[in-house]
Amino acid sequence: MIGDIRTFRLSADTRIKNFDCGDEDINDFFHHDSYDYSEKLLSVTYVIENEEDTLAFFSLSNDKIAQDTSNKAAWRKIKKRFSHTKHRSDYPAVKIGRLGVSQKYGKQGLGTQILDFVKNMFLTNNRTGCCFITVDAYQQSEAFYLKNGFKRLNPAEKIKADDTILMYYDLRELK
Numbered sequence: 593m594i595g596d597i598r599t600f601r602l603s604a605d606t607r608i609k610n611f612d613c614g615d616e617d618i619n620d621f622f623h624h625d626s627y628d629y630s631e632k633l634l635s636v637t638y639v640i641e642n643e644e645d646t647l648a649f650f651s652l653s654n655d656k657i658a659q660d661t662s663n664k665a666a667w668r669k670i671k672k673r674f675s676h677t678k679h680r681s682d683y684p685a686v687k688i689g690r691l692g693v694s695q696k697y698g699k700q701g702l703g704t705q706i707l708d709f710v711k712n713m714f715l716t717n718n719r720t721g722c723c724f725i726t727v728d729a730y731q732q733s734e735a736f737y738l739k740n741g742f743k744r745l746n747p748a749e750k751i752k753a754d755d756t757i758l759m760y761y762d763l764r765e766l767k
């Protein structure tokens with residue numbers, strides 16, 4: 593049972609409760625590296641827990657979708673979304689650097705609720721401009737992001753075995 597949950601920002605004092613999302617790298621980041629990333633201001637990690645366990649966590653960092661790091665077709669697609677505004681060479685974004693839902697609490701809609709929370713946070717409660725959410729999605733989680741309205745930035749790109757897939761969500765779709 594999920595019970596009462598609370599969401600908070602990880603700090604040096606946070607003692608992480610029992611957590612396993614089934615992915616070793618993501619578990620390892622959460623248990624070991626998330627503190628250092630916070631300390632160095634590389635990302636902010638948010639923790640969702642109940643009395644017993646950590647249910648999920650996610651880490652966010654500033655990002656951008658930029659002309660010089662996108663292929664031509666992808667950049668044209670992004671630019672088209674701003675047809676009436678002055679041309680820019682990049683657009684502000686926030687990156688979901690890591691996201692994990694505990695296997696114990698998986699497939700109950702928690703991952704979707706987290707994405708909705710992040711969308712809302714950067715649409716209505718953000719102190720700076722931000723047009724997109726980006727993620728380097730694991731291939732096995734692409735279906736999860738697609739279901740939540742994310743798209744591949746480079747649909748034509750050939751993806752090799754261990755590659756991640758760069759995906760984005762346009763926050764203005766919610767306006």
Ligand SMILES: CC(C)(COP(=O)(O)OP(=O)(O)OC[C@H]1O[C@@H](n2cnc3c(N)ncnc32)[C@H](O)[C@@H]1OP(=O)(O)O)[C@@H](O)C(=O)NCCC(=O)NCCS
Pocket residue numbers: 613614615618690691692693694697698699700701702703704705727728729730732733735736737739
């Ligand atoms: C991917 C992950 C975050 C999904 O969390 P979750 O709470 O189980 O997701 P939800 O319950 O909100 O699922 C939403 C939809 O996506 C689908 N989905 C979730 N994970 C999926 C997967 N791995 N493959 C295919 N579909 C998936 C669900 O079936 C559900 O579809 P439905 O509404 O038609 O039933 C979680 O499985 C996880 O932490 N995985 C390991 C780490 C990982 O891959 N993180 C992403 C890194 S980019």
